[in-house]
Amino acid sequence: MGCCFSAPKQADDDHRHHDAPDTNVNPPHHPQSLAPSxxxxxxxxxxxxxxxxxxxxxxxxxxxxxxxxxxxxxxxxxxxxxxxxxxxxxxxxxxxxxxxxxxxxxxxxxxxxxxxxxxxxxxxxxxxxxxxxxxxxxxxxxxxxFMPNDTLATRLFSPTNKTLEWSMRVRVASYVAEALEYCINEGQALYFDLNSYKVLFNEADFPCLSGFGLVKSQRNGNCYSIHTAYIPPECMNGMKTPESVIFSFGVLLRDLLSGKETPQNKAIHMILGRNVPVVVDSRLNGEYPIEEEIALAGLANQCLRYEPKDRPTIKDVIATLAQVQSNAAGEAQ
Structure with a gap:
């Protein structure tokens, strides 16, 4: 197997996601004198x-x-x-x-x-x-x-939080895509474990993509993601490509649209290449342009295509998101 599977609710390894801590946290057993960094x-x-x-x-x-x-x-x-x-x-x-x-x-x-x-x-x-x-x-x-204003997962999935407005959801998708494009252009084609816990909000409340995903969780790189829903089909055979990140981005888009984590049973269907309809977050009360919802849902489905070669490139993703934002700006005038 070329990836790590776990239940979608399992603790993530990014910050600002508070889980019940494991009591077996061992301090370093080789204390050292405080030398200058x-x-x-x-x-x-x-x-x-x-x-x-x-x-x-x-x-x-x-x-x-x-x-x-x-x-x-x-x-x-x-x-x-x-x-x-x-x-x-x-x-x-x-x-x-x-x-x-x-x-x-x-x-x-x-x-x-x-x-x-x-x-x-x-x-x-x-x-x-x-x-x-x-x-x-x-x-x-x-x-x-340090990012002081929580993760996207906390804002989307916590029932006690204020509903994340539509414009911010579109902004998150655009900003994450921009971060991924930058990494790809700089020769970092793989981003590991892309998910809603890896998106964090800074002091100005802008979404940013965690730098922790730029470093493999282990030296052999076998663990693409610990979240089943974000694992692309090709990782079942140990293959990881830039298109694998696009698949994970498609799942992130589903999260933004639905306001819910993708359950494991639906994740398996996506891994098998079956279309899984997405229901838009009811907490939005229909307060979003239907054309934008259709465009984002369509983009998510393209990203989730079974064959890596059939998925859009990051430039295609950004072009679609830019068009959505452009239409939104035009309607606001």
Missing amino acids: RQTEPSETQAEGTTPLRQYTLAELVAATHGFSLQNMLSKGGGKFPNMVFSGHLPGPQEIVVKRFSMVAWPDAEEFKKEVIKAGRLRHHRLVNLIGYCCDEDERLLVAE
């Missing part, structure tokens, strides 16, 4: 217009997360090698999010560092940017910007 050589990470990743010491990140405490845990990922995400504070003050990988997932520190540096060169206003990492001892840690 190191800047990675510019030649390794720095392209024009980017900021080099910071190489933190383990002691710095232990202090920032209060020893990877349960109180700081934001989520624990599923799969064979679960990774954990913690909130943290660095001097400054600076709020951060730290993803703690299982050592089994990345046994080779240099291999992990190479993967992180490759992803860390990407800088875009539609991304939650990576800012650093740590490979001390047997720890594999990834540090990203």
